[in-house]
Amino acid sequence: xxxxxxxxxxxxxxxxxxxxxxxxxxxxxxxxxxxxxxxxxxxxxxxxxxxxxxxxxxxxxxxxxxxxxxxxxxxxxxxxxxxxxxxxxxxxxxxxxxxxxxxxxxxxxxxxxxxxxxxxxxxxxxxxxxxxxxxxxxxxxxxxxxxxxxxxxxxxxxxxxxxxxxxxxxxxxxxxxxxxxxxxxxxxxxxxxxxxxxxxxxxxxxxxxxxxxxxxxxxxxxxxxxxxxxxxxxxxxxxxxxxxxxxxxxxxxxxxxxxxxxxxxxxxxxxxxxxxxxxxxxxxxxxxxxxxxxxxxxxxxxxxxxxxxxxxxxxxxxxxxxxxxxxxxxxxxxxxxxxxxxxxxxxxxxxxxxxxxxxxxxxxxxxxxxxxxxxxxxxxxxxxxxxxxxxxxx
Ligand code: ADP
Ligand code: MG
Numbered sequence: 329x330x331x332x333x334x335x336x337x338x339x340x341x342x343x344x345x346x347x348x349x350x351x352x353x354x355x356x357x358x359x360x361x362x363x364x365x366x367x368x369x370x371x372x373x374x375x376x377x378x379x380x381x382x383x384x385x386x387x388x389x390x391x392x393x394x395x396x397x398x399x400x401x402x403x404x405x406x407x408x409x410x411x412x413x414x415x416x417x418x419x420x421x422x423x424x425x426x427x428x429x430x431x432x433x434x435x436x437x438x439x440x441x442x443x444x445x446x447x448x449x450x451x452x453x454x455x456x457x458x459x460x461x462x463x464x465x466x467x468x469x470x471x472x473x474x475x476x477x478x479x480x481x482x483x484x485x486x487x488x489x490x491x492x493x494x495x496x497x498x499x500x501x502x503x504x505x506x507x508x509x510x511x512x513x514x515x516x517x518x519x520x521x522x523x524x525x526x527x528x529x530x531x532x533x534x535x536x537x538x539x540x541x542x543x544x545x546x547x548x549x550x551x552x553x554x555x556x557x558x559x560x561x562x563x564x565x566x567x568x569x570x571x572x573x574x575x576x577x578x579x580x581x582x583x584x585x586x587x588x589x590x591x592x593x594x595x596x597x598x599x600x601x602x603x604x605x606x607x608x609x610x611x612x613x614x615x616x617x618x619x620x621x622x623x624x625x626x627x628x629x630x631x632x633x634x635x636x637x638x639x640x641x642x643x644x645x646x647x648x649x650x651x652x653x654x655x656x657x658x659x660x661x662x663x664x665x666x667x668x669x670x671x672x673x674x675x676x677x678x679x680x681x682x683x684x685x686x687x688x689x690x691x692x693x694x695x696x697x698x699x700x701x702x703x704x705x706x707x708x709x710x711x712x713x714x715x716x717x718x719x720x721x722x
Pocket of ligand 2: 483585
């Protein structure tokens with residue numbers, strides 16, 4: 329049952345206090361909602377912006393009860409919030425996305441089975457969770473492969489490339505013998521993601537399909553330019569993402585990452601039950617952002633198809649940029665003033681108190697009238713800051 333919308337003036341809650349929570353809070357407050365953030369760490373990116381913060385663990389019963397009292401509906405910005413915490417919360421409060429979808433997204437093996445079950449192709453894989461499954465996988469045609477921990481991996485962490493059964497056995501041991509997925513390493517033409525929003529009434533809208541460039545397993549650049557994704561590929565990917573959402577009666581914002589193979593076929597890689605790094609450009613380049621969609625789905629407000637009004641390039645800002653001089657001892661703030669003099673440069677910093685290598689500190693979205701102009705500015709920004717220079721229309 330759709331139920332009545334929760335109107336502005338009410339309080340919306342978010343589990344997790346990172347940059348995604350911060351941008352959710354910004355979008356919620358823009359619509360006139362109050363916010364409460366539950367995060368084990370005080371003063372994180374979301375807490376700095378939020379009306380209120382609860383500092384406690386995700387499974388703290390008192391904290392969850394307080395969240396349910398304070399907020400009329402609760403969402404998550406972090407897929408590793410224990411699904412049990414969301415289940416418990418959903419008994420006393422309105423929660424989106426559903427805990428069942430979050431539980432699937434938390435487990436690579438369950439996720440792949442879910443995709444396959446709904447007719448969405450995945451890379452050839454085997455689950456490694458015992459000595460028997462390890463030796464069975466050794467004979468499967470999965471090399472060269474990537475061994476990935478089934479749970480808690482992100483930004484390429486918990487992944488080892490393996491080229492032989494001997495390397496597989498060693499890698500599994502190094503990963504602590506935890507349940508893993510061995511995936512065949514595919515030859516990718518490029519990578520894309522689909523971000524959709526589904527309402528309580530089943531209505532779905534989506535952002536334009538993003539083209540993503542990863543560096544070292546971490547998203548580096550997102551391009552949303554005319555022609556950056558083949559039309560037939562876009563269509564297939566949107567249909568597949570919609571099937572995945574409908575299958576879990578999803579409510580909220582969902583991102584599905586796909587690989588586009590050299591023969592034009594797509595395979596689903598993974599899903600995130602929340603807004604996604606590849607959708608940050610929508611804040612500056614679309615008339616409705618992925619975070620505004622998250623607020624609308626949570627509050628039960630109507631959804632409208634977002635319109636991209638400007639070609640966009642998004643550059644991720646990792647902590648490495650603060651240590652360009654070499655050593656890890658002294659973080660030096662990059663020269664923001666030196667890039668903000670260019671039109672169409674939108675700088676977003678997440679308020680993290682210290683920079684660390686590999687840590688997502690912020691992003692820059694570049695918008696322009698044409699793809700060429702956006703790429704030109706992006707490349708000049710990248711050069712000025714010292715970002716690796718692979719910004720180009722592939
Ligand atoms: P994470 O959860 O850390 O984002 P992913 O499974 O999405 O992990 O892997 C990160 C990146 O590594 C992908 O975006 C892609 O660039 C590369 N990658 C992962 N799996 C494969 C594969 N089977 N074949 C080729 N490249 C892969
Ligand atoms: Mg990924």
